[in-house]
Amino acid sequence: MKEEELDIIVPVALETDWGSRETIVESILEQNKLFGFTKFALAMPGKGWRSVSYPPEEYFLEKAMLFLAVKKALPEHIRCGWWHTLVLKSGPTPGFARVVRQDGTEAPFSSCPLDPGYRKRFSDDVASVIRIARPDFLLLEDDFGMNCHGGPGCFCPRHLEEFARREGRFYSREELRDLFENSPLESRELLRRFQTLQKDSLVLFAQAIRSAADREDPEISIGYDQPGCSMKDGGSVEAVARALAGKNHRPWARFCGTLYGMEQISRTPAILFSCLYFKQHIPADFGFYHESDSYPHTRFMVSASAMRVFMSAAYSFGYEGSVFQTQQILDDPNEEKAYGAMFAEERKRFNTLHKAVRNCRVRGVHVPFVPFDAVNFPKQGPAWAGVLSAMGIPYTTDEADISFVSGDQLLFADDRTIRSCLSKGLFLDGPAARVLCNRGYGEYLGVDVQFPLIEGMEKYDLEAREVICPEFLKGNKGRNMHRGDVFSPLGNGDVFKLIPSAPGCETVTEIVTFRREPMAPGMTRFRNRLGGRVVVCASEVNGNASSSLFNYRRQKLFQELILWCSDSVVFVKNEPRVFCIVNEAPEDEDFRYVLTLIDLCPDPLAKLELHLPPDGRKDIGWKIMDREGVWQEAPVKKTEDGILLEHPLPYAVPVYLMAEKKQ
Incomplete structure (x- = not known):
């Protein structure tokens, strides 16, 4: 494989x-012929074993021989x-300890790695298959986790004994359950340390696998599928x-x-927010x-267009490849051809994108994320990520000139972290502002925050509004937005009462009754x-899918207030639901940005207007990637604060722009 692919x-x-050797070989050759794929992961054991037991040694020897026969029948x-x-995850097997859940029950098909x-x-069976089948690499399933068995880790005697050794005292399962729940x-x-124990038991298991593999083939590369529970596994x-x-x-993973x-x-x-977080917080080696998994891998459930969007975004984040499920998991697996066909059509563009961004940094406004807190405590997640993207505002998990904080994200933050946020551009939703007030930082917000704002009969006022103050209209013809408690089938979030508490605090919008x-x-x-x-919003972002938050006027307000904080962000103007990813090139590159623009609204766009920071408007020429993955001159006009792209954005079809430095 070429490095740029x-x-x-x-x-x-x-x-x-x-499947037989013949049918498996046939399906691989068809994938290669139709779509050009050359790297395959032959999957076994099947998950039916969860209902029976861990497979016997003879099973692995038999499947290793089948693997070898398939491999020999394929071109080099x-x-x-x-x-x-x-x-x-395999069925109960005499002699193997089961994962014990927090309630004391044993997981029905999970063995304990300790x-x-x-x-x-397990390690011996891995070694046997490697010795016989000589696979080119080994990929391990995403059941390689401790919180994917129906409880927060394993509470078996071995785990409890090891935890007691680390803590200097014994905690019973019942005691831990009471502490964690109540x-x-x-x-x-204590929970953090308990989850660290879960991680360490998985690492011990991984080390045994690596050691066994090295006995047979020290050159084999081994990776694994991240479990969805990995953030709870320390x-x-x-x-x-x-x-x-x-x-x-x-x-690799x-x-x-x-x-x-x-x-x-x-x-x-x-x-995809967590994908970017890990890319930006795990070292570059x-x-x-x-x-890239559309389970159950047919368009009855998920379209190939959806997979194109996911893969485009991941590669824009700097991912170097995919574990790409192109086949349905049934006999005649290639019956669904749409996913492979999509990739074959997009291959050149994906590879050009990959080559362009591999040394870049994804830039935007900063959305903080602490994995441990996000998965263990309510309202600690990156709620702003989806909101910002719907408004054409790119995000990053790296530090930036402006941060968007929601919910309880600063509840556990130290003073240095909080003051760092307060010393730059900062957007807070209502509960985040209240957390800071309760922790003694209200003087830096300019407001006191109380709850609730809307009580009694007032909650039945269906025509209440949030009105933009005249000095902040900035070209808006309309001034009114729905109040935060407007009817919303998918939820609103709470509305908090903001009370200006410092001279110089400006009211941007006013909540009024009918x-x-x-x-x-x-x-x-x-x-x-x-x-x-500091910008404070009375409404809560978590769980808020209301028209009070998602509307054109709020979009313009947020974008104008971003400029007030720091004119350092590229964003999409006027249009909803255009996902914008900004890759900033190193100084030694001959371009400044690569922009990925994806229309996530089914209505196609004929053109698109972008705001650019001042340094992005000077000495720049624009290129657009064509269907063959070649950079061509872009149909762009300069505007007062950026560019107008006179090129269509079809639904779910990414458009890639490159801002080249003029010599």
Whole structure:
């Protein structure tokens, strides 16, 4: 594979639906002929074993011979690795300890990685298959986790004994359950240490696998599929991948980032947020593969267009490849051809994108994310990510001139982190502002925050409004927005009462009743003595899908207030639901940006207007990628604050722009 090409791994079932050597080879050759794929992961054991037991040794020997027969029947340019699809989840087997849940029950089909007998047996079977089948690589299934068995980790005797050794005292399962369920804030650090134990038990298991593989083939590369629970397993993904890689290989993993069984393309920016976080927070010596999985892999559930959007975004984030499910998991697996055909059509463009952005940094406004808190405590997640993307505002998980904070994200933050946020551009939703007020930082916000704003009969006022103050209209013909409690089938979030508390605090919007009686500010802005510029919104972002938040006027307000904080952000003007990803090039490159623009609204756009920071408007020439992956002159006109792209944006078809430096 050339360095500038994406690395695509296509899974193929070796056992499911009783395939033979001939049918398996036929399906691989068809994938190669029709779509050009050359790297496959032959998957076994099948997940039917969850209902029976861990497979016997004879099974692995038999399947290893089938693997070898398939591999020998294929041309040399086709590579075959082994996708081991049964790591911890198999049926109950005498002699192997089960994962014990928090309630004391045993998981019906999960073995404990701290059981030395299971660890040895599993590793020996891996070694046997490697010795016989000689796979080109090994990929391990995403059941390689401790929180994917029906409880927050394993509470078996071995785990409890090891935890007691680390803590210097014994905690019973019942005691831990009581602390974690009834005193979550007080036991936060205890939970962190308990989850670290879960991670360490997975690392021990991974080390045993690497050691066994090295006995047979020290050159084999081993990676794994990140479990959805990895952030609850002490943030295990990097540590497990490094243990599997060993000292002589580059660690790699397939990262979660898809949506099973449903078509919701507009959720892409929120779903892929964690993909960007890991890419920006794990060192660069790591291999990042996207979970390009449309389960159950037919267009009855998920379109190829949706997969194009997910893959385009992942590659824009700098991912170097995918574990790409192109086949339905049934006999005649190539019956669904849309996914492979989509990739064949997009291959040149994807590869050109990959080559362009591999040394870039994804830029935008900063949305903070602390994985441990996000998965263990309510309202700690990156709620702003989906909101911002719907408004054409790009996000990053790296530090930036402006941060958007929601909910309880600063509840556990230290003073240094909070003051850093308060010293630059900062947007807060109502609950985030209240957290800071309760922690003694209200003077830097310019407002006090109380709850609730809307009480009693007032909650039945269906014509209440949030009105933009005249000095902030900025070209808006309309002034009114729905109040935060407007009817919303998918939820509103709460509305908080903002009370200006400092001279210089400006009211941006005013919440009024249907009689135009003022209630409280809806948005404020304030320059504090730390030099920060703080915007506070009365409404909550978590769980808010209302027209009060998502509307053209709010979009313009947010964008104008971003400029007030710092004119350092590229964004899409006037249009809803255009996902904008900004890649900023290193100084030594001959271009400044690569922009990925994806229309996530089914209505196509004929043109698009972009705001650019001042340094992005000077000495720049614009290129657009054509269908062959070649950069061509872009149909662009300069505007007062950016550019007008006179090129259509079809639904779910990415457009890539490059801002070249003029010599």
